[in-house]
Amino acid sequence: MFHKSLTLFLILTVISHVNSQPDNRYDPFDWVLYRQLGEITSITKGFAYIYIGTESGGVVRIQRIGHNLEEPLTTAQGLKSNFISAVHFDRHTGTLWITADDYIHSSHTREGNWYINNIDEWGLPLRTKITRLGSSQNYIWVQTSSGYIKLDHISGIFLGTYTFPDEEYIHWSSSSQFPNFETDKVNEYSMSDGWLAVGSGAVSPNGRNLRVTVFYEGSEGDVVLGLADGTIFVGDNRLKFLEPLTAGLGNNDVQFMLDKKAFIIGGRFAKQTIGFTYFDPRREIMEIIGYDDHINLTAGPYYCAVRAGDEIWYGGNSMIAVYDEKDDFWRTLDETRGFSGQIITDMEADSEFVWIASSSGLTRINQSSKRSNPIGFEKIFNHIFIYDIELVDNQLWIASDYDLTVVNLSNERVLNFKQIGSLGNMAGIEDVLSGFKVLEQFKDEIIVSSKQGIWSFDYNTQTWSELVDASVFAGREIFALARFKKYIFLATNDGFIRYDIKDRFIRDYHYEFLGQIHDMKVDKKHLWLGTSNGLLKFKWTKD
Template identity: 40%
Template sequence: MELVSYRYHIIPILGIFSFNLLFSQYDPRFNPFDWITITETGAITSISEGYSYIYFGTEKGGVLRYHIYANEMDISLTMAQGLSSNVIQSVHFDFDTGILWIGTDTGLNYSHMREGGWTHIRKRDIGGRNLKIHQIGSTKNNLWLRSNNQYIKLDHVSGILISIMSFPDEENINWSASFSSERVMLPEPCDNYFMMDGWIYNNGYLIDPHGRDKFITVFYSSRYGDIWLGINDGVILKGDFHMETFYPIHFGLSDLNVSALLKSQDGFWIGGKSTPPQGITFYDHRQHYFKSHEFDININMSPQKIYSVLNVNNEFWFGGSMGILVYNEKKDFWR
């Protein structure tokens, strides 16, 4: 159950969640971000850079967007904006045409607006039903897809299939950063950048602040010198080349199956009832900031499904399947 909201009327009041409420066909009665979907992201699968945004393809949560000049996350692109699926295999921005291309598990999506007005191309029209888009690239004349052991050449404006070949017949293709199942080694000098918030990097191995092994799924170096790392749990690490530091960016829900929601002064508290239980999420919708309180790393939080939440004397009380969890926000303490 994804959290779905109508930004101008529902978010300030309560929020709304629904089973399969949104379909991929964009409704012209609404602006692209009148409706938004908030969900879990899964692994980062692809990274591409646009005029104003860094785009991150995700395993489950559509395309995340980081505004380069505002230095903050923005609303993500999902089925609510008209994508055919939230399962993203690759994302690519073409600087020559200004088109954003998104490969999903159902086919290829593209938009000149880069927010709404998506055109969908089915798998069978560009390479067959078993097509998996591992990487998207472009030249001044064509769009390229890398899929399994073949390369697919498309018109870079319409997406019409031109040819399928075993190796590209063009050089200097600008490829998006793609998912890697092998250990990613950071090049010098960013391998010596300081990791903020307790993260540790050592010779290709990554450990989160709670001692859990993570791995880098995507590596990208931007035109301004910043380094972007996509992690297998959906965390994004931004490497600032001026400060020579990496700091984590969290986006998305801890628990997809939303069953409890409370609007506080600072944002939303969101609990769920997935099996096994995952955790409780705080979401600041003004800053697009997420903080996850995970059951497996908080000793005072017994794992359980959450069914209700209440603000009592500046503490948040969560009713669950095994009792009540209480959180003191000022002390950052669970009991």
């Protein structure tokens, strides 16, 4: 009987271990997910890192020496959820323990290879929640809303429930559920960058009063303070000085990534959305451009952005936010400026005008006057959903569901795509093409998605050619695409595809943490994905 029970336990343990990994082909940080953090919930100190649990952004990792950000631990590393109620580092074993929703994770590598236990299997009262984690010399202790749980600190085996622990010395990690600091303690510290500690909170440089959720003072001088909006302060207890650190995005549903090396990120609006995000991945620097911190910047969903001279235009719902980088000034344009459409789907800019594509048509806005300045052909697209536009060599490409139009802005000539250059191997099927949704310029080509395949128009040869046969994406809807040399990446309504145009090799990616992909950017090392789950970085050359 003992041997049967032991065998069953080992089988369940192995299954739990295998299921904890997204894909064993990858190293832990080949996939990295960046999200909005929400409230800081828990803090613990390891050998090399400080681990910070968050409400929606997984576990933030900060180097103890230098206080630099490292990649976070999220569902991309195998966690069951990005909602972290407790983190704890057991110094006796070197194991990191993480509670994500109703699952307790443990890992000796502290990066992946998680052993996962579901607390629902322990016979606890209904809706029991874990509030903090701690450890003694031989055990892991879990405090819940209904009592205490003892676990073996090596195997994680469940050893029983207790009304109170049967050990006196337990080292508990800091938790937002058990604030163990006094207001006067926080006020002993000075804050940089215009922040001010006031009572049980902190006031931002823009006057927002934010609650302190967790305060951690380590035995070796490390000090970390977490706020309700996800702001983290790090310092030491000798200098009594704290510096703010932004480790998450301003929103979770990323619709666009502007620029190539350092991104400006925005997306849909939710209850906890703070604003846009500036992210420089080379230096691991994040800055949030908060809606509440800037006059004339209207909160809301934003779907696209474009640079127009010294300005950045952000397209939202029946409005456009314009930021003047030179004068550091925001303004919001509404439909009284002459554009229409509840959803601004895309924008393109030349030296004088910004073209606005929307769910109900196309508009040209003068950059100086910020008012509509139509040519005349725009009325052709009244009440038509425009999915994408691309401005190439003074030609405006316009993609709608059943038509692909090219407008020569020099002579205002409006042409159907079939009238541009030579049809090449498109000949014979050009009349059945439909579902034009994504346009992307690549070198001297413009790439077009349709239900019947992915096509390329070469400006040098003035010829159409098929890049990807429709069988590659098997009827799935294309939402975004990006190309690097012979590889093309296609975001669909079910993950994404990497296709080798030369060798015709297909690799399909389906992971729950991907969410719905809205935008893509690729370089020689990484693929960046703007998704409904946040911003993803993928080391695509690993495959």
